[in-house]
Amino acid sequence: MPHLLRFLLLSTTPANAGRIISQIRDQLKFVGVMDPYSVRNNKFKGKFSAQSTEVSILDALRSSLRFKNILCEAVLKVLKSIDQPRNHKVIDLWFLMLIYKNGGSLQKDTQKILKKKIVDGCFCEALFDQCIAGNQELVKDYFPSFVSLSEYLLTCKEKQARKFGIHLYTLLFVEFKDTYSRQEVLGALVTHIGSGIAHEVCSALETLILLTMRYTEDLIPISSHISGILDYLECFQEDNLHKVYEVFSRLALAARSRAETIRSSIANEVLMIIRKQVSNADMMYRKMGVIGALKVVSTLGDVNAPLSFFSSQKSNSDDALELLQMSLDSCKLVPLTLILFYDELVALLEGSVLKPEIIEWIGKHASEFEPMFLSDLEGGQLPLSVPCDGIEGELWINLDGDASPIVLKILPLLSSSLQQQSDSLQILPSQFLLLSVVERLSNQGSLGGIDALLGCPLHLPSPRYLSGVHWKKLTEKQKHIVCFSLFYAVNWIRELLNAFSSQVVDKIENVTPNTKEETVKKLLKRLRNLV
Numbered sequence: 001m002p003h004l005l006r007f008l009l010l011s012t013t014p015a016n017a018g019r020i021i022s023q024i025r026d027q028l029k030f031v032g033v034m035d036p037y038s039v040r041n042n043k044f045k046g047k048f049s050a051q052s053t054e055v056s057i058l059d060a061l062r063s064s065l066r067f068k069n070i071l072c073e074a075v076l077k078v079l080k081s082i083d084q085p086r087n088h089k090v091i092d093l094w095f096l097m098l099i100y101k102n103g104g105s106l107q108k109d110t111q112k113i114l115k116k117k118i119v120d121g122c123f124c125e126a127l128f129d130q131c132i133a134g135n136q137e138l139v140k141d142y143f144p145s146f147v148s149l150s151e152y153l154l155t156c157k158e159k160q161a162r163k164f165g166i167h168l169y170t171l172l173f174v175e176f177k178d179t180y181s182r183q184e185v186l187g188a189l190v191t192h193i194g195s196g197i198a199h200e201v202c203s204a205l206e207t208l209i210l211l212t213m214r215y216t217e218d219l220i221p222i223s224s225h226i227s228g229i230l231d232y233l234e235c236f237q238e239d240n241l242h243k244v245y246e247v248f249s250r251l252a253l254a255a256r257s258r259a260e261t262i263r264s265s266i267a268n269e270v271l272m273i274i275r276k277q278v279s280n281a282d283m284m285y286r287k288m289g290v291i292g293a294l295k296v297v298s299t300l301g302d303v304n305a306p307l308s309f310f311s312s313q314k315s316n317s318d319d320a321l322e323l324l325q326m327s328l329d330s331c332k333l334v335p336l337t338l339i340l341f342y343d344e345l346v347a348l349l350e351g352s353v354l355k356p357e358i359i360e361w362i363g364k365h366a367s368e369f370e371p372m373f374l375s376d377l378e379g380g381q382l383p384l385s386v387p388c389d390g391i392e393g394e395l396w397i398n399l400d401g402d403a404s405p406i407v408l409k410i411l412p413l414l415s416s417s418l419q420q421q422s423d424s425l426q427i428l429p430s431q432f433l434l435l436s437v438v439e440r441l442s443n444q445g446s447l448g449g450i451d452a453l454l455g456c457p458l459h460l461p462s463p464r465y466l467s468g469v470h471w472k473k474l475t476e477k478q479k480h481i482v483c484f485s486l487f488y489a490v491n492w493i494r495e496l497l498n499a500f501s502s503q504v505v506d507k508i509e510n511v512t513p514n515t516k517e518e519t520v521k522k523l524l525k526r527l528r529n530l531v
């Protein structure tokens with residue numbers, strides 16, 4: 001067959017080249033395992049591997065395409081004319097690969113056709129699976145070309161093309177188990193990450209996450225080839241920083257069962273970097289440390305995580321709680337970092353199934369909302385009417401009337417002489433969001449435990465200060481207090497709407513129709529308060 005193919009192709013003319021290529025596509029029963037993933041562990045795997053005949057066929061096709069440009073053009077023309085996914089075969093992918101490997105002026109055309117076929121949905125992932133999976137002997141001579149095409153796909157702006165690039169990188173990593181090949185794959189991914197191009201960096205990190213999720217143990221021995229990423233953490237945008245820490249958190253966790261030296265080189269390095277960042281005076285590095293710490297906590301605190309991680313003396317939960325406390329201690333005096341910390345805790349709760357002790361710690365700190373922001377009422381009224389910084393306060397927008405047991409103390413906090421108390425209103429939205437998420441997770445989606453917040457009044461400056469005469473009598477500081485009081489009141493109502501709308505929109509079993517109806521009424525009133 002190889003000799004016949006070589007003779008046939010070398011004797012083609014411009015007039016019959018297209019017809020010959022079409023005949024080869026129709027008649028050549030080329031490699032392509034229908035279920036390639038079942039082959040890897042099959043005792044008859046050798047029958048499905050690339051045999052010498054198939055290697056010879058590829059060599060014959062490649063040499064013919066190299067020496068006759070009209071054949072390459074005919075191949076590309078035939079492939080362009082196919083617009084239905086079901087009409088494409090494994091040989092089509094190999095045709096493109098052979099032309100690409102030969103280089104020359106048609107290499108870029110090959111890339112463009114491949115991308116178009118992928119974006120248009122003509123090439124499916126299964127086609128790549130049949131081409132590569134279980135065919136290591138056949139693919140190995142073309143490994144660099146497959147890596148090169150993966151690199152190209154990951155640089156494309158089209159999301160579908162990058163998705164195929166991720167899949168192709170993963171296929172190559174799984175199929176080629178030798179250290180050299182896997183280092184080549186990792187090296188290419190690191191190059192993408194170092195490009196600084198947002199979509200390329202993101203896709204490369206998604207590939208690494210996929211590899212660490214499925215093949216963590218295979219990555220640990222060669223993790224030094226990606227550890228250099230940790231030296232450039234300040235170059236990543238926040239969303240990609242999450243991905244970087246997810247990769248190394250998973251590697252560190254898996255390293256628990258490896259030799260102590262490997263564990264130290266991964267887990268200890270991750271912890272050391274996070275501790276340095278969290279304690280750094282520079283706000284940028286401290287924020288990076290918080291993101292890293294919470295990402296590690298999501299790995300350590302997962303209910304399916306093993307018992308031990310960084311040390312034999314401590315459990316995963318102990319290490320996670322230590323990281324949480326360390327992060328909180330470094331953030332609590334700086335509102336911006338504390339807001340980030342609470343936001344990361346919310347993402348942690350919503351994105352992970354955590355161990356009870358981790359949830360308990362988070363719940364304990366979420367409950368600090370009440371003493372910090374609320375005070376008691378007597379019969380729906382303030383027990384004492386004491387001016388705050390010379391400004392008289394009143395209860396605003398009380399939906400529960402005399403039945404309201406609590407009030408949100410905006411004015412007292414804002415006029416406090418203690419900087420920490422006056423700054424606390426900046427973290428009010430984030431801490432309330434954390435409280436509401438903890439409440440929902442603890443009560444099957446219901447916010448019944450904190451529903452008093454929806455109708456409770458706000459302690460704000462008297463409305464009379466908004467009139468022209470009284471406004472002019474205020475000092476600059478008092479004017480700032482009045483304006484910021486209204487600003488924080490608006491923020492509070494927005495957070496109430498965001499949180500309690502879930503009680504109406506979502507189907508929650510333990511929320512009765514009467515409760516839902518009452519919630520709707522209060523939400524509409526709060527919306528009117530806002531506008």
